[in-house]
Amino acid sequence: MSAGANVQPGQIVAVGSETGKEDLTREIAAAAYRAGAKFVDVAYFDPWVKRARVANAAPESLDFVPSWYGDRVLALGDQRCARIGLTGNVAPGLMADLDPTLVGRDMLPSVKESGEVVGARTTNWTVAPAPTQGWATLVHPDLDPGAALDKLWGEIAHVCRLDSDDPAATLGERFDFLLSVAARLTERRFDALHFEGPGTDFTLGLMPSSRWVAARFETVDGIVHFPNIPSEEIFTTPDPQRADGVVRSTKPLDLSGTVVRGLEVRFEGGRAVDINADEGAGALRSRAEVDEGAARLGEVALVDRAGRIGPLGTIFYDTLLDENAASHVALGRAYPFACDDEADVERSNVSAIHIDFMIGSEEVDVTGVTTEGDRVPILRGGDWQI
Amino acid sequence: MSAGANVQPGQIVAVGSETGKEDLTREIAAAAYRAGAKFVDVAYFDPWVKRARVANAAPESLDFVPSWYGDRVLALGDQRCARIGLTGNVAPGLMADLDPTLVGRDMLPSVKESGEVVGARTTNWTVAPAPTQGWATLVHPDLDPGAALDKLWGEIAHVCRLDSDDPAATLGERFDFLLSVAARLTERRFDALHFEGPGTDFTLGLMPSSRWVAARFETVDGIVHFPNIPSEEIFTTPDPQRADGVVRSTKPLDLSGTVVRGLEVRFEGGRAVDINADEGAGALRSRAEVDEGAARLGEVALVDRAGRIGPLGTIFYDTLLDENAASHVALGRAYPFACDDEADVERSNVSAIHIDFMIGSEEVDVTGVTTEGDRVPILRGGDWQI
Numbered sequence: 001m002s003a004g005a006n007v008q009p010g011q012i013v014a015v016g017s018e019t020g021k022e023d024l025t026r027e028i029a030a031a032a033y034r035a036g037a038k039f040v041d042v043a044y045f046d047p048w049v050k051r052a053r054v055a056n057a058a059p060e061s062l063d064f065v066p067s068w069y070g071d072r073v074l075a076l077g078d079q080r081c082a083r084i085g086l087t088g089n090v091a092p093g094l095m096a097d098l099d100p101t102l103v104g105r106d107m108l109p110s111v112k113e114s115g116e117v118v119g120a121r122t123t124n125w126t127v128a129p130a131p132t133q134g135w136a137t138l139v140h141p142d143l144d145p146g147a148a149l150d151k152l153w154g155e156i157a158h159v160c161r162l163d164s165d166d167p168a169a170t171l172g173e174r175f176d177f178l179l180s181v182a183a184r185l186t187e188r189r190f191d192a193l194h195f196e197g198p199g200t201d202f203t204l205g206l207m208p209s210s211r212w213v214a215a216r217f218e219t220v221d222g223i224v225h226f227p228n229i230p231s232e233e234i235f236t237t238p239d240p241q242r243a244d245g246v247v248r249s250t251k252p253l254d255l256s257g258t259v260v261r262g263l264e265v266r267f268e269g270g271r272a273v274d275i276n277a278d279e280g281a282g283a284l285r286s287r288a289e290v291d292e293g294a295a296r297l298g299e300v301a302l303v304d305r306a307g308r309i310g311p312l313g314t315i316f317y318d319t320l321l322d323e324n325a326a327s328h329v330a331l332g333r334a335y336p337f338a339c340d341d342e343a344d345v346e347r348s349n350v351s352a353i354h355i356d357f358m359i360g361s362e363e364v365d366v367t368g369v370t371t372e373g374d375r376v377p378i379l380r381g382g383d384w385q386i
Numbered sequence: 387m388s389a390g391a392n393v394q395p396g397q398i399v400a401v402g403s404e405t406g407k408e409d410l411t412r413e414i415a416a417a418a419y420r421a422g423a424k425f426v427d428v429a430y431f432d433p434w435v436k437r438a439r440v441a442n443a444a445p446e447s448l449d450f451v452p453s454w455y456g457d458r459v460l461a462l463g464d465q466r467c468a469r470i471g472l473t474g475n476v477a478p479g480l481m482a483d484l485d486p487t488l489v490g491r492d493m494l495p496s497v498k499e500s501g502e503v504v505g506a507r508t509t510n511w512t513v514a515p516a517p518t519q520g521w522a523t524l525v526h527p528d529l530d531p532g533a534a535l536d537k538l539w540g541e542i543a544h545v546c547r548l549d550s551d552d553p554a555a556t557l558g559e560r561f562d563f564l565l566s567v568a569a570r571l572t573e574r575r576f577d578a579l580h581f582e583g584p585g586t587d588f589t590l591g592l593m594p595s596s597r598w599v600a601a602r603f604e605t606v607d608g609i610v611h612f613p614n615i616p617s618e619e620i621f622t623t624p625d626p627q628r629a630d631g632v633v634r635s636t637k638p639l640d641l642s643g644t645v646v647r648g649l650e651v652r653f654e655g656g657r658a659v660d661i662n663a664d665e666g667a668g669a670l671r672s673r674a675e676v677d678e679g680a681a682r683l684g685e686v687a688l689v690d691r692a693g694r695i696g697p698l699g700t701i702f703y704d705t706l707l708d709e710n711a712a713s714h715v716a717l718g719r720a721y722p723f724a725c726d727d728e729a730d731v732e733r734s735n736v737s738a739i740h741i742d743f744m745i746g747s748e749e750v751d752v753t754g755v756t757t758e759g760d761r762v763p764i765l766r767g768g769d770w771q772i
Contacts (some may be wrong), residue, residue, distance in 0.1 A: 012452055018406055022432065029435045033442035039450055040439065044430040046408065049415045053426065054420035064425055066398055069463050072454040079453070 003168035004126035005082045006225040009036030012081040013071075016109060019046045020090035021130040028084060036281060037082075045109040054095065054102050060261065062105035063290075070113040073314045077117035080221060087320045092138035103258050104286030112352035115333040121217070124225040127320055129156050138317055147238035159230045159308045159321065174307070175215035175231065182212035182234040184386055186301075188376065190368035193238075193300060195247060195327075197364030199264065203240025204300055204329070205267025207348070209341035212236045232307030232324040235304035237338040240296040240349035243267040250326050252356040254317040258283040263357060271295050284355065287330055293351030298334035302327045305362055305382030318358050327379070389554035391468045391513035392611040395422030398467040399460075402495060403433045406476035406550065407516040414470060421656045423468075431495040433477045434645060440481065440488050448491035449676070453509070455607050456499040463503040469511035473706045478524035481643035489644050490758050498738035501719040507603070513706055520735030524703055544708065545616045560603035561617065562613060568598035568620040570772055571688075574686040576754035579624075579686060580766030581633060581713070583750030585650065590686055590715070591628025593734070595727035598622045618693030620712040623724040626682040626735035629653040636712050637744040640703040644669040649743060657681050658717060666691055670741065674717055679737030684720035688713045713746025713765070 005152045005223045007013055017025040022044075029040040054062065076083060095103045117123055127170050131152045133145055142150035157163050164170040195202045214234040217227050249263035262278030272295040275285045288295045301323065305311065309325040332353035362364070366379040368386075377385040393399055399418045401413040408430075415426040440448065462469060468657050481489045487566045503509055517538045519531055526534035543549050550556040600620040634650035648664030658681040661671045674681045687709065691697065695711040702708050718739035722731045745751070752765040754772075763771040 019405070019430065021522075022405055022434070024436045026432070030438035030442055033438055038436060038445070038447050039452055041452055042432055042435050044405065044432070046412070046415075046428055046430070048408070048412045049426060049428050052412060052416035052419055056416055057423070057425075061424050066425055066427055066461070067465070068454065069456040070456060071461075075452070075457075077455050251677060 003171060004128060004226055004229055005084050006223055007032050007035045007037055007082045008124070008223060010038050012039045012076070014076050014081055015035045015040060015042045015082045016083070016085040017042055017044050018090050018129070019044050019088065020132045020134060021086050021088070024086065024130045036135050037323070040184070043109075046109070047094055050106060050108065050256070053095055054098050054106055059102055059105070062102060062191040063107070063198070065108065069111050072101035073111055073113040074116055077120055078120035080121055083123050085125070085127040086130035087127060087318050088130045088132055088135040089133045089138060089254055089257065089317060090132045091257065092134055092317070100167040100258045100280055100282035101286040102288060104255065104283040105270060107287065107353065114332070115354060119336045121220045121337060123201060123232050124223040126221050126226055126229055128160070128229045129320060131156050135318070140315060155312055155314060158285060159312070161230070161308075170228070171226065175199040175226070178214040178232070178234055179216065180215045181384060185212040185234065188368060188386065189343060190241065190376070191371040192369040193378070194331050194337050194367040194369055194375070195359060195364055196362065196367070199244065199248030200359060200364055202245035202247040202267065202359070203243070203369070204297065205239035207219045207237060207239050207344040208327065209339050210238070211338050211340050213335070214336045223342070228320060230307075230309065230321070230324055230325070231300040232309060233298050233303050235301035235338065236332040237336070237344070237348045238292065238297050238300045238329075239270070240298070240334070240347070243270045243297055247329070247359045249357045249359060250364070251315055251322045251362040252317060253284070253357045254319070255283045255287070255355070256278070260284050270297070287353050287355060290353055291351050293349045294353045296331070296351075298349040298351065298354060299331050299356065301329070301356075302366060302379060303360055304384055306364050322358055324354045326358040327364065327366060328356045328358045330354050389557060390514060390612055390615055391470050391611055392510050393421045393423055393468045394510070394609060395652070396424050397420045397605045398462070398465060399426045400462050400467055400469045400517050401426060402471040403428055403430050403516070404470070404472070404476050405430050405434070405534050406518045406520060407472050407474070410472065410516045418468075418660045426553070429495075433480055436492060436494065437480055437484070438483050438644070440492055443531055445488055445491070448488060451494065451497060453496050459497055459499040459503055460544055463506055463508035467509055469509045471513040471707065472516035473513060473642055473704050474516045474518055474521040475524060475703060476518045476520045477643065478703070479643070484666035486666055487672045488496045488645045490641065490669040491652050493673065493676070493739065496739075501740060505722045507606045509722060510605050510609040512612055512615055514615040515704060515706060515718070517542050517693050521704070524598065525700060541698055541700060543697070547616070547653070547694075548724045554712040557612065558617070564600040564618070564620055565602065567770060568600045571598040571620065571764070572638070574698045574754060574772065576762070577757040577765070578628070578755040578763070580755055581745060581750055583747065583754070585634030586632065586745060586750055588631035588633040588653065588745070589624035589629070590683065590734075593623060593625050593730040595725050596622040596624065597724055599721070614706060614710070616693075616695065616707070616710055618695060619687040620688045621687035621724065622681050623720040623722070623730070623734045624677065624686045624715075625656070625683070626720070626733070627656040628655045629683055633715070634744050635745060636747040636750065637701055637708045637768065638703060639743045640705070641666070641669045641671070641673070641741070645703060646670050656683070664672045673739050673741060676739055680718050680739045682735050682737075683715050683719070684718050684735040684740060685716035687715070688752060688765060689746055690765065690770055692694050696768070709742045712744040713750065713752060714744045716740050716742040
């Protein structure tokens with residue numbers, strides 16, 4: 001517990017799980033109680049029920065969320081709870097025969113209040129992968145089911161550093177390094193980032209006070225926690241009004257069961273004005289229309305090639321893992337704590353969504369642009385230049 | 387849907403399920419959406435997480451319930467939602483090695499606000515059995531697992547009248563009969579009931595305005611629904627101050643995983659002053675100490691031998707089914723709508739718990755006692771005498 005959500009004695013612990021992840025969920029609940037949790041509130045989301053909804057409910061009702069879903073999340077913040085989320089698609093292809101636009105309209109289990117609570121830093125939280133048979137078969141379709149699950153578990157153990165003698169210490173060393181890069185990058189106060197590679201020529205403005213953040217968060221009450229396990233990224237809040245050019249995704253994106261492949265997005269004046277893909281574009285398009293901020297960027301993250309995920313070459317179809325394999329941007333909600341000036345916090349992007357998609361690879365150069373127009377290499381061939 | 391919760395177009399439908407009941411839960415969700423539900427909110431309770439809690443958490447924390455659990459139930463009432471609950475023990479014996487007193491302290495998934503919402507008649511609801519392998523093995527331990535599940539499904543289909551050409555009509559006929567008996571019994575305005583049989587000599591006072599209720603409920607908005615499927619009982623609200631004598635249960639009682647066998651309860655002045663059992667007494671004792679009303683009675687129900695459950699001779703270890711096989715009483719919360727005078731409603735029992743236990747059989751005579759002291763046979767050998 002201490003290396004993840006860092007559950008404190010007396011805390012309520014909310015666990016966001018899914019049907020199919022019962023075994024790991026129960027182990028986490030037991031561990032949380034042993035760490036002194038007052039209550040573990042497990043919410044099992046059932047993607048098959050979501051499928052029944054999208055297939056049968058009135059299309060105009062698909063964005064409805066009962067009032068108590070958001071109320072619960074806000075209460076988790078007010079009551080200074082811990083939150084643990086488990087990723088990994090339990091039912092790949094479940095939505096394949098449904099209209100992606102309708103699938104995209106139902107954003108559960110994600111609720112907009114989560115962003116508010118993350119921004120307020122009132123909960124200590126972590127998100128970690130939970131291997132299941134369904135997910136393993138998606139990631140390793142050429143292996144038989146048992147071998148696929150064994151291989152996925154092995155990879156998850158490796159990237160989470162569970163195969164080292166002291167996983168928490170090994171993670172901690174990597175996090176220290178990422179924090180040092182983030183500090184150097186923050187000092188440079190770049191005005192913009194330029195991404196250049198196959199299919200990508202894209203410039204993204206930063207805020208004057210954009211601060212690069214990594215790996216280790218702290219709540220308003222001083223509880224240090226690791227929000228993502230694993231984590232290989234450093235990220236900040238971009239200027240939502242300045243993004244121009246075309247960016248081609250370097251990995252497929254899984255949107256609650258719909259896989260978006262060959263994504264290409266054109267930005268003008270900060271807005272995604274064109275979203276195309278070889279497959280599944282509708283699911284992202286409908287999400288990008290949810291509100292004014294949904295077509296603008298809330299995050300830019302840089303990932304080097306020294307992490308453990310990229311070198312595996314595995315596409316996990318899971319944002320937590322794939323986003324930590326490659327540099328990425330996110331449509332939607334910004335993390336306000338990644339700006340230092342109140343004026344920049346006010347200008348940072350607001351939305352009900354937050355969807356990361358991968359735009360980095362060893363073939364994509366990342367260059368910092370200063371307010372004077374000087375160009376400074378940041379990533380070349382996946383290696384830090386600063 | 388129309389014969390159960392009677393889901394209305396545009397309603398939110400809350401489904402209270404458990405891990406292990408996914409298949410039926412998903413069918414119900416799909417059916418509710420086809421009936422026009424606006425949203426189906428499935429809550430899967432996980433008894434293994436509850437086990438982890440009882441085994442690891444601080445004993446004094448076991449009655450804690452997060453604020454949003456009750457808030458959600460109250461919102462279901464305020465927003466005039468439908469509610470569907472699925473019974474059947476998915477994990478028999480799961481709590482067998484734990485202290486029954488500790489197990490009894492954690493009353494989830496039951497929350498006290500449910501009684502309030504039922505009493506206010508703001509939701510149309512039903513509770514129905516969901517056969518699972520775990521439950522089948524408990525009920526039919528001598529059969530192999532597949533045969534046990536087949537047999538349980540067959541029994542459930544039979545008692546729910548799913549094996550008739552028109553299940554809703556067949557249920558409706560039985561419910562009409564029960565309602566006619568209830569009306570005759572209400573007219574008699576008995577002052578008390580006397581139960582007499584092996585190990586039982588027990589007198590229970592009724593309220594001046596106690597009204598016998600059965601099978602078919604109606605919300606404040608006029609939505610007719612069947613709260614229990616199946617239902618073979620007629621019931622009313624007793625006087626919580628008048629219960630005297632000893633009553634021996636005629637069936638085992640399953641309390642969230644702890645089975646209470648050979649239960650014997652002695653009442654004095656309406657209060658359960660002695661709770662003994664061959665097995666599991668602690669689980670009931672700790673529940674009866676939860677609040678002042680928990681040791682007093684909130685329901686008395688009469689069941690004849692013409693229903694479909696009793697003749698099977700099967701013990702289901704499930705209150706929904708077993709209570710409809712035999713006359714019973716319930717410790718705890720009363721249904722205020724089963725009294726007509728405001729003064730009686732005010733006096734009816736209030737508690738966070740409502741636990742039915744079976745006290746009837748063909749060997750137990752039930753006699754009505756008038757205010758003048760006259761004795762009128764009600765049930766003899768399981769047959770109605772009025």
